[in-house]
Amino acid sequence: MAAPPAGVARVLENCRPVGMLSLRLRNASDMMTNPAPYPIGMPGKPWGEAEIETWLSRQTVKRSYKADVLRVIESLSSRYNVVQYGHLDHEPVKYPLFALKSRDWRDPLPCALVTGGVHGYETSGVRGALRFLDRHASAYAGRVNLVVAPCVSPWAYEVIHRWNPYAIDPNRSFRDDSPAQESAALLRLVAPFRHRALVHVDLHETTDTDESEFRPALAARDGVPHEPGEIPDGFYLVDDLEHPQPEFQQAVIASVAKVTHIAAADRRGEIIGSPMVARGVINYPLRTLGLCASITDAPFKTTTEVYPDSPRTTPEQCIEAQVAAVCAALDFALVH
């Protein structure tokens, strides 16, 4: 198995929630040169059950999955088949898992998968998936079977975090015998059509809280030093290192560029520690890393990374960027 390229372990580890435990009492230069230890656990020692319990006790519900997601799904139920594909064990009633499928499903057609909220705090992915269904999906009727899972990790949506309640990142857990029930449930959902999927778009964000909270928390959890990184200002995509589709990725970038700005490479020619291989694109070994975009055998797959904290964009533009990415991906895949 190939070792992940430098920086790969950080890539989708970059998305952020509310920096409740962040280092905000320290000034920026202190943080760069001498980061404070994360307030849970001992430096150099991976978390055990006690530390995870402490971490969990600090998480609070900040928004409602029912109000923001389930009600919208209900409003779409007259146009799509709504399928419950699981629930989260710790609160099964509060956190059912839903996907929406084309009403006019026909087996000979190719399948298109859209996933949002694999990292629950990445709001525009959830809203973008729902908006695509509401406003754009009908244009693809009769050409493709759609499966949209708009909020894969609903507990994390509510507490605004990237992990699940067991301090596991679902987007490192898409593999057999997954330790994350969010990932295992999605794998079961796609199993019947994974071999005939044409396209998969997995909707994410890279946020400032990735650097202020989530990456420090990840390093603390694993008992390793936190190495500060840079958050790119703008939208970018993650392609599959093992099966790259550069023309497909550029078609998506070109469409999103009409909505929001595309990230530039940093002074090392990288985005989030990986070489920028084309405008706004980096490559990851998706399956090796257990990333969501690896869960089908679709020839066309991409992971979007919207940057909602930029002064150059708005929450609305971020949602529209996700929608533009989904439409461009489907448009390209259906003619290639």
Ligand SMILES: [Zn+2]
């Ligand atoms: Zn993410």
